[in-house]
Amino acid sequence: MTVLDRIEELQGEALAAIDQAADTAALEELRVRFLGRKAELPNLLRGVAELPPQERGAVGKAANVARKTVEERLQAATERLAQAELDARLAADRVDVTLPGRPVEPTGTLHLLTAVRREIEDVFLGLGFTVMEGPEVDTVHYNFDALNHDPAHPARARTDTFYVRDDVVLRTHTSPMQVRAMEAQPPPIAIIVPGRVYRRDSDATHTPQFHQVEGLWVDEGITLADLKGVLLAFCRAIFGTEREVRLRGHFFPFTEPSVEVDVSCFNCARDGSPCRVCKGTGWLEILGAGMVDPNVLAGVPGGAYDPEQVQGFAFGMGIERIAMLKHGIPDLRLYYDNDLRFLRQFG
Template identity: 75%
Template sequence: MLDRIEEIHDEGLAAVQAAGSTEELEELRVRLLGRKAELPNLLRGVGELPPEQRGQVGKRANEVRKALESRMAEARERLDTAELDSRLIADRVDITLPGDPLQPVGRLHLITQTLRELEDVFLGLGFTVMEGPEVETVQYNFDALNHEPTHPARGRTDTFYTSDDTVLRTHTSPMQVRAMQAHPPPLYVVIPGRVYRRDNDATHTPQFHQVEGLAVDEDITLADLKGTLLEFSRAIFGDERDVRLRGHFFPFTEPSVEVDVSCFNCNDGWMPDGSRCPLCKGEGWIEILGAGEVDPNVYSYVDDERYDPEKVQGFAWGMGIERIAFLKHGVADLRLFYENDLRFLEQFG
């Protein structure tokens, strides 16, 4: 009987090794270890053997059974892995093929397009792009920018307060002082970002985007500001554009100016059919941003002798990204930028 057990062992291991699929392996398991298989029957007949043979035969039969079970488990794992690999190769999806139905290619939102276009213009003029926090302290948002304690913008009806001394920034201008505290002059930066104000109508939204510009160096004048904004206007609105500066007031610039660009939709305010231009309202000029020379009081908040207003001067400006897109693309209502209407968004690829 021991000889037959050894034959079953050798034949079984060879058959398991040769099995080419899990189905074949299952058939082998039934044939070698099933209830009617020879090896289990030999084990059940051990009690009929002479006493001196029972221990040896029973021990060897159990060893063979365990060896076959172990080898079958290893073979199953190997075959399962091979079959999975085979299925993965056969069922592989070619992700380079177009979808069915064909899906439209995505595009940047018009605000993002305009932001990147503005950044490219000022990078070409030698400015560096910086970013700042959207939740800002009252000190940086108002105090450091020379806002009087009674300034209307400080009111809770105009500004979103998160606590008594923190706000959702109302402009990107707080980065003027932060940038000067972080970098010595000369300093040329543009700061794009999201800002918040309590306002909502066809030309205002509670959340919008601005680009703040700041240049600080020796002997900077309004002429440098005008030249910078002239290059910007021609890059965005066309080579024939001109700019004009009108006196205004901002707390953190002195002198302050409103900047207009010559209308790109008409000829001195009039359309070819003789009607008044609907974009510039017949003025021939379109207001695009506010600017001015940095107020000397702002330098005092930097607390750095390198920003002594007797040694350096600077100019700053701030513009709404939505307003630039609004004017350039003739958008009728600012709220269209945020309504996610594909009929609107798909017009700008």
Template identity: 75%
Template sequence: MTDRIEQLEREAQAAAAVAASSAEIEELRVRYLGRKAELPNLLREVAQLPADQRSAVGSAANRARRAIDSLLDQRAGELAVSELDARLQAERVDVTLPGDPLPAIGRLHLITQTRREIEDVFIGLGFNVAEGPEIETVSYNFDALNHDAQHPARAWSDTFYISDEVLLRTHTSPMQIRAMELSPPPVYLIVPGRVYRRDSDLTHTPQFHQVEGLAVDEDITLADLKGTLLAFARAIFGPEREIRLRPHFFPFTEPSVEVDVSCFNCSGGVVAGGERCGICKGTGWLEILGSGMVDPNVLAYVAGNGYDPERVQGFAFGMGIERIAMLKHGVSDLRLFYDNDIRFLEQFA
């Protein structure tokens, strides 16, 4: 019986050596160690042997069982590794291949498109493009721009303050002062960038984009401002557009004017069929920005750098990039720019 046990062990070793899959190993396990296999049956017959043979046969059978079990585990591990390698090779993804279907080609966001279009217009008119810090001081954001100490924009409920003297800028206008501090006149620049205010509804978001414009030189008049903005409006909204100026108030300009562009959806507030235009609300005009002649108090703040209010004059204007994009493309809700809905964004490829 001992010879048969050793023979079974050798057979199991030989079979395991040529096994080619984990499934074959499991079949060998059943064949040599299963409930109906020969080796376990031999163990059960040990009790029927003469007393002087039981110990030797039992020890040999148990030793063979452990050896076969260990051998099959080792071979199963080897096959598992090779099978995994084969699967990884067979299922390998070639990341250099083009996607199927091909991914959509990226494009500029509508706000970025509009900002670049505005920049191109003013560069063509002789303006430079500048950028400034989004975290500003109260001095640059309000004091130097002639804001009264009780101005509502200074309230903590309207502006994002970081400390008593530091805030997130509410407009890009502080670059008026910074630019004039850095360079004597003449100066012609626009300042695009993000600004922040505590406001959120259909036409306002806490963070939005603005373009500030500044021109300071000798003999600049309100007529120069109107001509510049008329050229801008026609470049953005079409060559047939007209503009009008309405008196208004801004702390850093005097006189100050709101600027409207003639509605591009109707004629005199009436659309085809005689109905009231829904875009301009029947007025025939669309408000696009605020502007005016630079207040002498603002120039006096930097007078030491050549900006003598008695010698130079200037104009300034500010517009919301989202406002221009909404008017030009018929966007009804400002929040659509930030929802990242691909169905909305793909309309402006």
């Protein structure tokens, strides 16, 4: 058999095998078999130089034509079988694109502090209070002076308060809005003021920025009994219907008399034994409060809040502390670490 005959025979074998291939994997095997580095057809082409001169042209041309023909047939067959395989896979794996992805992406939830703030707002709205907000950057007048702070009070120091200018601060509490609200409307007034406040503190129980809810109720005949009743209703709504409250004497510049307010420990109540949260006392401190100091009422322009005619109470609580007590959170900084393992527990 001559070289030309062998080339023609190899071409015929290759084309027949390609036409009978069942899938693209079989075609790849045929590509190696007939066109690979060790295949006979490429070796015949490489051996043209060893042939007699009169045979080289015909053999070289025939080998090139055979190689090109086989390559073209392989390419066409590969495209045809790949498309057939794709069509079969699409038919078998039909997907309803209207269905949600797997796994379903989790939906966002409120941050724990936002959720607790809204819960507190809902309680006081139900008690007849109005929710108000005020500026986070306020004047020294509203933040300290109008609230009866002594000029030498430690809270005025730059080591305790962030000053923007000598007469402008980042508010240290939301109480300035109480004075602003009284300037804007005559009594009776019943408001709560939630929002961010700022102080120069940073540890496990303090952060430079935190959240407070201040409350104010001024009308004729308001007493400490009204304050206790409101706070009792609040504590039972937040911490459980069996809670009790107690008032302990204290001092705040803008209330007189002033009290610290405790709620009966709900951790002890679960099993009847003392817990580490209340340290065995059976009470948890939650906020400060008191009757609005007459100097604060008398300082409201216009005389509408004459302390001889009206009186009221004010209170202030930290939202972070309420959430810590309610959910047993050990460290204030967890609120701000943005650790999803923590945040998702309260979604």
